Amino acid sequence: MKANLFKVLALLPLALYSASPAEQPKDRTLAVTLIEKAGSQNLCLTPKFKGGDGYIYANYCGSKDVKKARYDLFGRISFNVNGTNLCMQAPANVTDANSIHQSEWDYVRLRPCVINDDNQKWRIKDGHIYTYKGNLELKSYGYYGYVGAVGDNGDKIELQDVMHSWIYTAATPSTLSIKTTLGWISEPFEGFSFYSLYNNASTNAELKWLYYNPSNGHIAQYEPSDGTLSCLSSTGLENAEPWDWAKWSVCTDSVTRSSDKHNSWQLGEMIENEAELRDYNGNLLRLDRYGTHWGVPYVISPQQIDADIAHSPTSRFIFSRDVEDFVKFENANLSLSLPSCEANGRFEHKISKRDLPSNFTLDxxxxxxxxxxxxxxxxxxxxxxxxxxxxxxxxxxxxxxxxxxxxxxxxxxxxxxxxxxxxxxxxxxxxxxxxxxxxxxxxxxxxxxxxxxxxxxxxxxxxxxxxxxxxxxxxxxxxxxxxxxxxxxxxxxxxxxxxxxxxxxxxxxxxxxxxxxxxxxxxxxxxxxxxxxxxxxxxxxxxxxxxxxxxxxxxxxxxxxxxxxxxxxxxxxxxxxxxxxxxxxxxATVSPLSVTLSPQNCSASGSGSGYGNKRPLSPSELSQCEVKKRCLE
Missing domain, CATH: 3.90.70 (Cathepsin B; Chain A)
Structure with missing residues (x-):
């Protein structure tokens, strides 16, 4: 029956699936009632930067500092702060039971919105906001938002009735950015240490996180003290110089590749989670693995690669596996080979046959x-x-x-x-x-x-x-x-x-x-x-x-x-x-992103091999999840 169906499909035009698109955002001030021991107050949750970090603060709704919030398709609560999309992020030392710095409670921070951090996903039930697993509740201490065990003694936060429509809108996400390293491996004689790039240096002392935005090609680092991004930047070697140092410059999410070309990079030659980075003129990002300027990124013309051999340079960088998953998922979408059109919003572990049957022959x-x-x-x-x-x-x-x-x-x-x-x-x-x-x-x-x-x-x-x-x-x-x-x-x-x-x-x-x-x-x-x-x-x-x-x-x-x-x-x-x-x-194993990402105008291939829409993924062209609209499972 299945084979006959595929033969019929192969003779028909591509069949469009009617998954509902992500909904038009209803961004608004995040109106809450703060329930304190002495009474209650109607306030609005908004970003506040203090003491070198960004927090969620319960402010007067009429204040000029209050920002509008979005509750998006992925369950993220985000704010646009001067062109940068920042999301409420639960503290890992509270949500992760295996954390070496385990704590019973901690403040919610603001971090660049990403699709690969469950601590940015929030559930709303009966007017209360809970973390991804639903076991920790957002509360207030001194007007700053924190998460701790349900039923602790903090001030309760309840969404006001005016937030009803906002809660039930699975809004188009602001970005599809991915938290990642930009790493490299030292030479064998140094013991194969892993280094990560940050600023104009490399370190193996701690893992440094950057943010890759596939829509505009940004590779950015985040400054928590004021919520700004600095992007890896190239001159493009426009004056025909053979090489130049890479730099970091202030950038925002609200730009395109063409309008911000100096901060835009293209992933190339991706093999699993390793890839090269090329600027808008095709020049390669590179660094020396030893020598006076080891670990400092520079940009070099492809024509100079063969001559650039001193100090064991490398142009291959290690990204997080989530970047690899995204690129593979997007390639599958381009070639109509996704496993389905509608993400179901929940992960199901399935064992599939990875090889041909042992008795297979060519008839x-x-x-x-x-x-x-x-x-x-x-x-x-x-x-x-x-x-x-x-x-x-x-x-x-x-x-x-x-x-x-x-x-x-x-x-x-x-x-x-x-x-x-x-x-x-x-x-x-x-x-x-x-x-x-x-x-x-x-x-x-x-x-x-x-x-x-x-x-x-x-x-x-x-x-x-x-x-x-x-x-x-x-x-x-x-x-x-x-x-x-x-x-x-x-x-x-x-x-x-x-x-x-x-x-x-x-x-x-x-x-x-x-x-x-x-x-x-x-x-x-x-x-x-x-x-x-x-x-x-x-x-x-x-x-x-x-x-x-x-x-x-x-x-x-x-x-x-x-x-x-x-x-x-x-x-x-x-x-x-x-x-x-x-x-x-x-x-290959099925990409975990097939659980949460579903492109709009998705169609069957006609050969029974898969689905997709043949276009690069865009935040504005995603569909809701199959079961509960919002992709939270």
């Missing part, structure tokens, strides 16, 4: 489908089309992997595709760009990864770079797929490495990356193709080919020796194999 329908994919190529287009560093063989491999992983338990597609529409002699990149324009833009941006990569080498540096390219591109095109690489080996180790694939369990799916000589024997070219381990041996699946169906079927005969595998990789010995690497394919 005639699957052979025909893989042939359709492998022959979707126009050989007359020169130079060969690509999206960034993703060439035809890599795109074919991704499509095959995605279809095998999503439809192995049913009949394959008969037409169309998950990344591009198949068709003999057609250009798959034209279809990719038409169907998924934003995803294609991200793939096109990977072209920067090939800078300084045109000359083939068998050095460790080249092999590391080659692996980074595969992992980074796959994380864009296949966000729900995990690739686990073997070592990349030279020609003297390729037989031993191939044997490891032969020894893998039945049902194992692999991605093969090789560098072999060109047809005329001059130079070296990369090639990518999938391998399927079956009970009879390994099946090496051709990509980027013009074979007829019979020849393709013959090439899918399982082989059971390293000699046969190498013979296939070298096209019967016609090519010289220089480098070889395999990647074990498995399904």
């Amino acid at each position: 005639d329908a699957w052979i025909r489908r893989l042939h359709d994919i492998a022959t979707t190529v126009n050989p007359n287009i020169r130079p060969s089309p690509r999206s960034g560093v993703c060439g035809t063989c890599m795109l074919h491999s991704f499509e095959m992997i995605l279809e095998l992983m999503s439809s192995h338990d049913e009949s394959p597609l008969s037409r169309g595709g998950l990344l591009f529409d198949t068709g003999f002699g057609e250009n798959p990149f034209a279809s990719l760009a038409t169907r998924f324009p934003s995803l294609n833009e991200r793939l096109m941006a990977t072209r920067a990864m090939s800078a300084g990569f045109t000359r083939f080498e068998t050095t460790d540096r080249f092999m590391t770079r080659a692996e980074q390219i595969v992992l980074a591109v796959s994380q864009i095109a296949m966000p729900n797929i995990s690739l686990r690489p073997t070592r990349m080996v030279r020609s003297d180790e390729i037989y031993q490495l191939s044997q490891s694939v032969l020894n893998s369990p039945d049902g194992s799916l692999w991605l093969t990356v090789m560098y072999r000589s060109r047809p005329d024997g001059t130079g070296t070219v990369g090639h990518v193709q999938p391998i399927l381990r079956t009970h009879d041996g390994v099946v090496i699946i051709p990509t980027n080919t013009q074979m007829d169906l019979d020849s393709f079927r013959e090439n899918l005969q399982a082989v059971d020796s390293s000699d046969d595998m190498i013979r296939a990789f070298t096209l019967g010995g016609a090519r010289r194999l220089e480098l070889l690497q395999f990647y074990r394919v498995s399904a």
Whole structure:
């Protein structure tokens, strides 16, 4: 029944799902009744900065200092303070029972609004405000808000009746910012210490938190004494200088990338939670790992990277896993591969099959489908089309992997595709760009990864770079797929490495990356193709080919020796194999953000593979959660 439904969907236009959008905000002063032992007062909760930090204070509602509040889709109570969105944040030393500084009560602070801190989520019941778990109540001591155990002796805070509409409005969130580190690892001889960047220095003494805003590209640090943000800033090297120091400048949330370009950064080459940062002119953020100016960030032109080798510099930075989850979720949205359109607002731990069944084989329908994919190529287009560093063989491999992983338990597609529409002699990149324009833009941006990569080498540096390219591109095109690489080996180790694939369990799916000589024997070219381990041996699946169906079927005969595998990789010995690497394919775990993030105008892919709206995520384009409107579970 499920397979038949998918076949029907594949023939229909995209079906829109009607999840209710997040509601228009009803920002207003946060009117409360403060119930004291001597009586009660009608006041308004508002930000107040005192003694080096920001607090929630019960002030007279007519005061010019009172700010309007928003109760948003994620359960955050936020205030816009001079263009910066600050949220009420419960103290972790009270909410976290495992905190080494555990306390029975503490004041609520103001911090930049983020989507990855449960201490910024609040529940409202019967006019009272509770923390995320519902076990601690917001109360007042000396007119300052704090949280402590329900039933303690603090002054009670009750929302006034005029707040009714505000309470039941699941308002559009102000930002999708994420609390994160911007970290790096020291050299091996220093013991692999983790350092985090803050101001114009790095430290391993304590974890320093920054705030990444994916909407405008800000990487900001917060000053709690006055509620301001300072953003990592670049000159863009507009005067053609080879490098310059990065700086920090005052910024706000209420700007776009284009209007605040010097403070805007683009994440690139993301592999799990590590990525590069590029400014608006494509220059890289970088720092030395030792030397006089170790740990101090600077910006360098890509053309200077090869020469910048003193003091072991790095351009790769470690973000929180929540940034990785967000990027993967957004890529899945761009490619219509989200698990559903409507977030249910609660996490459900599900164990899903991460590999193909051990008895899976390629029947005639699957052979025909893989042939359709492998022959979707126009050989007359020169130079060969690509999206960034993703060439035809890599795109074919991704499509095959995605279809095998999503439809192995049913009949394959008969037409169309998950990344591009198949068709003999057609250009798959034209279809990719038409169907998924934003995803294609991200793939096109990977072209920067090939800078300084045109000359083939068998050095460790080249092999590391080659692996980074595969992992980074796959994380864009296949966000729900995990690739686990073997070592990349030279020609003297390729037989031993191939044997490891032969020894893998039945049902194992692999991605093969090789560098072999060109047809005329001059130079070296990369090639990518999938391998399927079956009970009879390994099946090496051709990509980027013009074979007829019979020849393709013959090439899918399982082989059971390293000699046969190498013979296939070298096209019967016609090519010289220089480098070889395999990647074990498995399904990635579902992003926890699928519980709380739901894009508006979401639709099914038509192939049964997933959902999305094919646009970058925006605070203004989110839907309510499926069960209780507000995404709080």
